[in-house]
Amino acid sequence: MVDKRIYEMFREIGRDLYSANMISSHGGNMSIRLGDRVVIKRRGAMLGNLKEHDLIETRLDKNDSGVALASTELLVHRTVYMNTPALAIVHCHPRTAIAFSLSRDELVPIDNEASYLLKKIPVVTEEFASGTPEMAKKVANALKNYKIIMLRGHGSFATGQTLDEAFHWSSTLEESCQIELAAKLINEPFIEYRKMSESYNKF
Amino acid sequence: MAGWSEKVLDIDLNTQTYKTYPLDMEMARLFVGGRGLGARLLWDMVGPEVDPLSPENVLIFTNGPLTGTGYQTSNRFSVSTKSPLTGTVLDANSGGFWGMQFKKAGYDVMIIRGKSEKPVWIEIKYGVITFHDASELWGMRVFDLTKKLEQNNNKRNVLCIGPAGENLSRIASIMNDRERALARGGPGAVMGSKNLKAIVVEGKDRPVIHDPERFKFLLYETRKLLAASPLTSQALPEFGTVVLMNIMNNIGALATRNHQQTQFEGAEAISGEELTEKYLVKNASCWACPIGCTRMSKTGKVEGEGPEFESTWAFGAQCGIDDLPAIIEANSLCNDLGLDTISVGSTIACAMELSEKGYMDSDLRFGRSDQLAPTIEAIAYRRDVGSDLADGSLRLATKYGHSELSMSAKGLEFPAYDPRGMQGQGLLYATSNRGGCHMRGNMVGPEVLGLPKMIDRFQVQGKSSFVILHQNVSAAIDSLVLCKFTNMGVADEYFARVLSTVTGIQYDTGELTRVGERVWNLERLYNLREGFSRTDDTLPPRLLNEAPTDGPSQGWVVQLEPMLKEYYRGRGWDENGVPRPQKLEELKLADLLVRN
Amino acid sequence: MPTVKLYANLRKLAGTKELSTTGATVGAVLNELVKWNPALRDVVLENGGLRPHIVITLNGHNITDLGTPVMEQDIIAIFPPIAGG
Numbered sequence: 048m049v050d051k052r053i054y055e056m057f058r059e060i061g062r063d064l065y066s067a068n069m070i071s072s073h074g075g076n077m078s079i080r081l082g083d084r085v086v087i088k089r090r091g092a093m094l095g096n097l098k099e100h101d102l103i104e105t106r107l108d109k110n111d112s113g114v115a116l117a118s119t120e121l122l123v124h125r126t127v128y129m130n131t132p133a134l135a136i137v138h139c140h141p142r143t144a145i146a147f148s149l150s151r152d153e154l155v156p157i158d159n160e161a162s163y164l165l166k167k168i169p170v171v172t173e174e175f176a177s178g179t180p181e182m183a184k185k186v187a188n189a190l191k192n193y194k195i196i197m198l199r200g201h202g203s204f205a206t207g208q209t210l211d212e213a214f215h216w217s218s219t220l221e222e223s224c225q226i227e228l229a230a231k232l233i234n235e236p237f238i239e240y241r242k243m244s245e246s247y248n249k250f
Numbered sequence: 251m252a253g254w255s256e257k258v259l260d261i262d263l264n265t266q267t268y269k270t271y272p273l274d275m276e277m278a279r280l281f282v283g284g285r286g287l288g289a290r291l292l293w294d295m296v297g298p299e300v301d302p303l304s305p306e307n308v309l310i311f312t313n314g315p316l317t318g319t320g321y322q323t324s325n326r327f328s329v330s331t332k333s334p335l336t337g338t339v340l341d342a343n344s345g346g347f348w349g350m351q352f353k354k355a356g357y358d359v360m361i362i363r364g365k366s367e368k369p370v371w372i373e374i375k376y377g378v379i380t381f382h383d384a385s386e387l388w389g390m391r392v393f394d395l396t397k398k399l400e401q402n403n404n405k406r407n408v409l410c411i412g413p414a415g416e417n418l419s420r421i422a423s424i425m426n427d428r429e430r431a432l433a434r435g436g437p438g439a440v441m442g443s444k445n446l447k448a449i450v451v452e453g454k455d456r457p458v459i460h461d462p463e464r465f466k467f468l469l470y471e472t473r474k475l476l477a478a479s480p481l482t483s484q485a486l487p488e489f490g491t492v493v494l495m496n497i498m499n500n501i502g503a504l505a506t507r508n509h510q511q512t513q514f515e516g517a518e519a520i521s522g523e524e525l526t527e528k529y530l531v532k533n534a535s536c537w538a539c540p541i542g543c544t545r546m547s548k549t550g551k552v553e554g555e556g557p558e559f560e561s562t563w564a565f566g567a568q569c570g571i572d573d574l575p576a577i578i579e580a581n582s583l584c585n586d587l588g589l590d591t592i593s594v595g596s597t598i599a600c601a602m603e604l605s606e607k608g609y610m611d612s613d614l615r616f617g618r619s620d621q622l623a624p625t626i627e628a629i630a631y632r633r634d635v636g637s638d639l640a641d642g643s644l645r646l647a648t649k650y651g652h653s654e655l656s657m658s659a660k661g662l663e664f665p666a667y668d669p670r671g672m673q674g675q676g677l678l679y680a681t682s683n684r685g686g687c688h689m690r691g692n693m694v695g696p697e698v699l700g701l702p703k704m705i706d707r708f709q710v711q712g713k714s715s716f717v718i719l720h721q722n723v724s725a726a727i728d729s730l731v732l733c734k735f736t737n738m739g740v741a742d743e744y745f746a747r748v749l750s751t752v753t754g755i756q757y758d759t760g761e762l763t764r765v766g767e768r769v770w771n772l773e774r775l776y777n778l779r780e781g782f783s784r785t786d787d788t789l790p791p792r793l794l795n796e797a798p799t800d801g802p803s804q805g806w807v808v809q810l811e812p813m814l815k816e817y818y819r820g821r822g823w824d825e826n827g828v829p830r831p832q833k834l835e836e837l838k839l840a841d842l843l844v845r846n
Numbered sequence: 847m848p849t850v851k852l853y854a855n856l857r858k859l860a861g862t863k864e865l866s867t868t869g870a871t872v873g874a875v876l877n878e879l880v881k882w883n884p885a886l887r888d889v890v891l892e893n894g895g896l897r898p899h900i901v902i903t904l905n906g907h908n909i910t911d912l913g914t915p916v917m918e919q920d921i922i923a924i925f926p927p928i929a930g931g
Contacts, residue, residue, distance in 0.1 A: 493854055
């Protein structure tokens with residue numbers, strides 16, 4: 048049985064993700080690690096409108112009955128927990144970030160906040176960009192060294208100690224991409240305002 | 251290679267000789283330095299048959315690949331040994347300047363074995379090692395001795411014990427740079443048992459940095475982050491660590507009168523605000539540190555470094571004392587005599603409770619600030635009541651038939667945070683490898699300060715995940731060796747990058763955390779080999795059964811059982827808290843079992 | 847009226863350690879507080895909400911929801927971003 052406070056946290060962050068246009072009605076996913084167990088969204092549930100029965104608790108390292116109900120992306124989440132120190136994962140579809148991921152191998156922010164907090168967001172790519180062990184491994188490997196990464200064309204995966212930390216990175220990324228998109232529309236020469244920014248892509 | 255000096259200095263006090271040899275770089279890759287490297291070497295050198303105060307115990311001083319590079323707070327160093335207080339694996343680390351100089355002397359590790367027939371002090375000067383007769387110095391207190399051996403912060407640094415270590419008090423510290431301390435677990439007694447009075451270092455070597463350009467960039471980014479974080483740029487420099495007094499009291503997690511209450515009515519009088527307003531001269535910092543949390547305080551009687559939050563608490567709330575000048579003087583006295591302020595304060599508090607309840611015949615009473623100084627002196631010299639207190643609260647309380655009144659885990663006294671107000675902290679205390687300690691994964695970040703984000707301090711389910719992560723990260727930082735306050739402004743992904751940049755070996759954030767996990771499991775194996783078991787992962791009955799009757803933590807006891815179960819599973823250990831073979835394989839510790 | 851206690855550098859900014867102020871919710875109390883002590887506004891609030899790492903407790907319990915109701919006898923404590931060991 049999942050503690051009520053945990054449910055409330057899932058519900059709030061899920062609602063925030065939806066209202067920030069970072070997921071579609073049934074897209075995206077979130078999970079947290081509880082020791083050797085994972086709490087994740089039920090398959091088919093709406094992150095923006097989670098009910099208590101929409102949270103599934105299952106084992107981290109192998110299948111138990113919970114797996115029948117858990118999200119199809121459970122494998123990725125498990126692989127991330129087994130290979131990184133993450134305690135929470137937010138996977139969403141930030142539109143502008145996804146658009147940029149189609150033409151770049153890494154996103155290097157130009158705005159202050161994301162330069163500060165993120166520096167560089169790697170883009171990984173996988174043919175079957177959903178639910179396969181290869182994709183899970185690729186995402187987990189990238190997350191060993193970065194707290195948020197993009198899976199080309201698919202969406203972002205962010206880790207943190209809590210869901211709100213992972214949400215923080217996701218939200219910052221999307222904001223950053225929207226700013227860059229606006230700058231592209233404005234299309235005027237960029238005045239560099241940050242010292243040592245040429246090193247960000249080496250972060 | 252870069253970062254490490256790749257040299258070990260191995261000293262034999264029996265014969266007053268030494269040898270130097272290359273550092274095992276495979277070992278260094280896995281354990282990095284500091285606490286990690288120290289623990290690994292201790293595993294090989296000191297087994298369960300060794301009495302901590304016998305010549306067969308060793309003192310292993312270590313620095314890390316980042317030490318002396320000039321990265322923020324790259325001044326810290328570590329000592330590893332078997333603790334005479336707890337019998338567990340022990341490491342203690344300290345700041346100041348000695349660590350930086352030790353690195354400049356050209357060594358990653360200094361091992362001290364055996365026992366000198368007569369008191370001795372060691373001088374390491376530009377590669378020349380000299381053993382000096384310390385008969386004239388034996389008995390000297392720390393401040394005088396440090397001056398006599400010509401301490402100069404940036405050039406010549408003194409590490410020594412005071413009378414407490416000489417008298418083998420199990421709560422004696424090793425002091426460096428006059429008022430910095432390798433405090434907990436009694437390392438001072440180990441040094442005293444070897445007849446070693448001091449180690450003075452002067453060096454010239456500078457660590458090699460593999461990628462200086464990238465290093466400059468990371469240095470700049472760290473400077474920016476530390477300046478932007480109000481914690482590291484304002485709170486700590488202005489109020490020091492004592493700034494925590496009021497907040498811990500406000501939320502009902504400030505242990506008071508030997509953990510009989512969780513709030514202290516005198517908290518305001520001993521707060522960081524009060525200290526800054528009335529007794530602070532200025533702040534100060536260790537080498538290469540922009541934060542400057544050190545207090546330089548002055549009362550009518552003393553002037554010097556400190557007090558820190560824990561010291562202020564130990565002589566303050568824990569003893570029911572709200573006389574800040576008396577507390578400042580007590581702290582200074584402990585520094586001069588070479589004693590761990592937390593263990594001393596909490597042992598005195600234990601004695602106060604034992605005496606008030608009539609279990610022990612002494613006039614020690616809560617609130618008696620006049621009793622602090624004489625009792626501390628008595629402890630250092632094992633005189634009168636000091637002979638009972640000099641070996642910590644557990645031995646004291648056991649002697650008088652009430653071991654349950656020692657507020658400790660595995661014999662190490664708890665610091666200020668009362669875990670009935672912070673569930674995660676309770677789990678931390680019960681599982682910490684060196685005993686009841688907060689520095690091995692302090693949950694004050696997430697549970698009280700909201701760092702990185704606020705979690706519910708009373709929630710039990712899932713709490714172990716945080717404790718495990720913080721324990722691993724702390725162990726990694728202790729192996730680099732850096733100051734944990736940097737982590738308050740800078741995420742550990744920076745540390746991984748700095749380590750890679752300095753050494754040229756790729757460590758990603760996950761790999762660095764893995765180092766911490768490896769160190770943690772090794773320490774666990776060490777304790778298991780010593781005979782510790784699941785039954786030692788516990789807390790005193792007061793914290794498990796006696797809930798506070800008022801304040802915000804009213805009604806709460808530490809829910810240890812469920813948290814511990816979840817913790818063992820989360821760590822990949824069996825239900826007895828023994829690391830499973832699969833976990834040891836994963837951490838490349840499996841070969842250690844051959845000796846086990 | 848509920849009591850507001852200030853800590854660390856907030857004391858210097860407000861010129862006092864403690865004051866009484868009206869307000870039916872935590873948010874309302876804070877608004878009153880910064881109205882009478884404008885120096886506190888930028889330190890405590892941001893975009894109508896709490897600045898990051900400001901810790902507010904109500905009778906010792908951490909508060910994040912500014913809509914939390916406040917009673918006559920309640921004590922609200924405000925801590926600026928602080929740290930320790």
